[in-house]
Amino acid sequence: MKRILILIGMLIFTQISHAGAAPLTGGVSEVGLGNKVVDAKTNAPISGAQIAIPKQGYKTYSDTNGNFNLNTEITDDTIMSVSKEGYRPFSITIDKNIAARPMVLGIQKSDTMDVVIDSDMLHLGDDNFSKDSANSGDFKLKSTGPAYRKTFMMTANTLAYNNFLVIGSIIGIDTKMARQMRQNQIRNSYASPPEVYFNGRKIAEIQLNGDNQRIKLPRALIRPDQLNEIIIQTGVNLFQRAYIDYDDIELINLSIQTGN
Numbered sequence: 001m002k003r004i005l006i007l008i009g010m011l012i013f014t015q016i017s018h019a020g021a022a023p024l025t026g027g028v029s030e031v032g033l034g035n036k037v038v039d040a041k042t043n044a045p046i047s048g049a050q051i052a053i054p055k056q057g058y059k060t061y062s063d064t065n066g067n068f069n070l071n072t073e074i075t076d077d078t079i080m081s082v083s084k085e086g087y088r089p090f091s092i093t094i095d096k097n098i099a100a101r102p103m104v105l106g107i108q109k110s111d112t113m114d115v116v117i118d119s120d121m122l123h124l125g126d127d128n129f130s131k132d133s134a135n136s137g138d139f140k141l142k143s144t145g146p147a148y149r150k151t152f153m154m155t156a157n158t159l160a161y162n163n164f165l166v167i168g169s170i171i172g173i174d175t176k177m178a179r180q181m182r183q184n185q186i187r188n189s190y191a192s193p194p195e196v197y198f199n200g201r202k203i204a205e206i207q208l209n210g211d212n213q214r215i216k217l218p219r220a221l222i223r224p225d226q227l228n229e230i231i232i233q234t235g236v237n238l239f240q241r242a243y244i245d246y247d248d249i250e251l252i253n254l255s256i257q258t259g260n
């Protein structure tokens with residue numbers, strides 16, 4: 001089986017530009033203030049976008065100038081999502097430091113070919129995890145078990161394009177590589193990577209946590225004008241032999257997008 005290594009796109013860093021040069025009132029940095037949602041292409045401010053911290057059940061909206069404040073405390077890494085009709089669901093993993101500076105979030109207009117598979121926060125695993133796990137502070141949802149499965153339609157004209165499964169954000173992966181990248185604090189164990197199946201074939205392993213991960217769907221596997229199926233199976237702790245300890249992970253914003 002061909003192993004496809006998915007690296008975190010640097011996209012997140014292009015999409016968040018810290019407008020930190022302009023100090024806030026009095027030069028005092030106040031957490032969660034001075035953020036903005038803009039159109040990624042035109043930079044025009046976007047009003048009425050919903051900004052959510054799903055783990056906290058926190059929601060707020062951008063004002064007529066696209067501005068919003070996060071009136072909630074961010075401690076550990078957590079997923080923040082932005083949604084607005086006509087735009088692709090957007091999410092980024094933020095932490096205390098990122099939240100402390102003004103964030104400019106560029107969101108993209110949705111494409112008519114986009115297929116939104118799921119925009120809910122999903123928790124895969126068994127609710128048994130170490131506090132040192134990557135982003136463990138973020139786990140609040142009950143796990144739906146070790147695998148996520150969903151069917152969706154793909155039209156015949158998608159065959160004219162490259163199609164990608166896009167995962168908006170994913171946290172909690174405790175692979176060896178995630179440990180090497182210091183995405184978690186676990187010293188003495190690691191897990192196998194989550195696996196992605198498309199129409200019954202494994203198409204990827206996800207080694208790292210991150211935002212906007214894109215997995216190419218092999219064209220030959222696409223079933224045009226029929227239901228297609230995606231399965232995401234979380235990994236297992238490779239150092240726990242007494243029982244199966246699934247790696248507890250969370251992800252948000254699954255979609256199919258065309259691209260290059």
Ligand SMILES: [Ca+2]
Nearest residue numbers: 128245246248
């Ligand atoms: Ca577990």
